Amino acid sequence: MKPRIIEYYYALASPWSYLGNDRLREIAAACDAAIDPVIIDYDPMFAAAGTVPLPERPPLRKAYRLVELRRWSAWRGVPLVPEPRHYRGEVEEPDERLAALMVTAAGAAGEDSLALAHAIGRALWAEERFPFERAELLSIAAENGFDGPTLLAAAQTPETARLYERQTERAIARGVFGMPFYIFRDEPFWGQDRLEMLEAALAP
Numbered sequence: 001m002k003p004r005i006i007e008y009y010y011a012l013a014s015p016w017s018y019l020g021n022d023r024l025r026e027i028a029a030a031c032d033a034a035i036d037p038v039i040i041d042y043d044p045m046f047a048a049a050g051t052v053p054l055p056e057r058p059p060l061r062k063a064y065r066l067v068e069l070r071r072w073s074a075w076r077g078v079p080l081v082p083e084p085r086h087y088r089g090e091v092e093e094p095d096e097r098l099a100a101l102m103v104t105a106a107g108a109a110g111e112d113s114l115a116l117a118h119a120i121g122r123a124l125w126a127e128e129r130f131p132f133e134r135a136e137l138l139s140i141a142a143e144n145g146f147d148g149p150t151l152l153a154a155a156q157t158p159e160t161a162r163l164y165e166r167q168t169e170r171a172i173a174r175g176v177f178g179m180p181f182y183i184f185r186d187e188p189f190w191g192q193d194r195l196e197m198l199e200a201a202l203a204p
Contacts, residue, residue: 004033004202007183009176010117011042012096012103012131013089015069017180018121019078020192021114024182027195031202033184037114039103040168042093042179049177054089062090072193079126086130098155099132104164105154106146116151119144 006028010017028035046053054062066082073080087094099120107113119140123131131140134152141148154160174183182189182198189198 004031005184006033006035006198006202007174008035008037008114009040009171009174009181009183010037010179011040012099012117012120013087013094013124014042014179015080015082015121015125016072016192018118018125019069019072019076019080020180020195021118021121022078023076023192023195024180025114027199027202031199033202035114037107037117038167038171039100039107039113039117039164040171040176040179041097041100041164044168045171045176048172051177053093055091055093076192079122081125081128084125085128087124094130094132096132098134098152099137101155101160101164102137102141102148102151104167105151105157105160108160108163109151109154111146116141116144116146 006024008024024035027033043053045051054065057065069080069082072078073082103113103117103120106116120131120137123129123136123140129136129140131137138148138152141151171181175188178190180190180192182194184198184201187201189195189201
């Protein structure tokens with residue numbers, strides 16, 4: 001039987017990715033599907049897709065985004081601070097590259113990269129921490145059972161950087177234009193608010 005695989009394209013600074021992670025895992029487990037988590041560099045993806053990044057969106061859209069974050073946090077039962085102390089994404093997106101490379105290295109090593117990614121997202125969006133500096137990344141890794149120093153060393157290799165680039169190129173080739181983005185058997189689903197539709201598509 002052909003494996004049932006959910007392609008999952010995401011980035012660490014996306015609160016919507018963070019909000020949907022637990023529900024995605026629940027759906028995959030209930031539907032006997034596997035998740036292929038693909039962390040990407042959103043800047044080249046946005047550029048390729050013509051997507052307007054958050055800092056360039058009009059004030060009305062930025063304000064509505066905060067309403068939706070509160071709404072979906074309550075709906076999903078996932079703790080989230082819509083305007084965390086260490087996030088200035090409405091003006092300038094944070095540099096998540098080192099953290100993303102650590103997650104990429106974890107995936108390349110056969111570890112649960114999505115668990116690490118979710119812990120980093122939780123640190124930013126629920127715990128009011130800034131998870132994109134070395135010391136905090138090492139703390140988050142240790143708290144969640146990962147070998148932080150090993151992953152940090154691997155994150156700084158050319159091989160991991162190239163893998164991260166290839167993952168981004170894959171997202172662009174697959175038509176990804178926002179985050180989170182799920183694909184099941186070539187059917188795209190954009191946004192964690194489409195997870196129940198994804199679940200219906202997975203149903204036998």
